[in-house]
Amino acid sequence: MKNVSICVGSSCHLKGAAEVVDIFKNLHKKLGLDNKVELSASFCQGNCTNGVNVVIDGKIIPDVGPENAEKIFREKISECL
Numbered sequence: 001m002k003n004v005s006i007c008v009g010s011s012c013h014l015k016g017a018a019e020v021v022d023i024f025k026n027l028h029k030k031l032g033l034d035n036k037v038e039l040s041a042s043f044c045q046g047n048c049t050n051g052v053n054v055v056i057d058g059k060i061i062p063d064v065g066p067e068n069a070e071k072i073f074r075e076k077i078s079e080c081l
């Protein structure tokens, strides 16, 4: 199971974290990843200046936003299963 945690702290929230959550949730559902990818939200990950931050299996991916969320989901999550 791949663990994906999206920061929804206040700084990341201002940079579009809620939209990133929606995009990730929709792709998760569309691609049928229930048994392969666990999505969660986290509080501040201590890297606010580079948000939105997403942690994938312990590794921080910075600078995620609504404009690149689908690309990152596909490249770093769904194509790596």
Ligand code: FES
Pocket (backbone or CB within 6 Å): 007, 008, 009, 010, 011, 012, 013, 043, 044, 045, 046, 047, 048, 049, 051, 052, 053
């Ligand atoms: S609010 Fe996301 S890293 Fe601080």
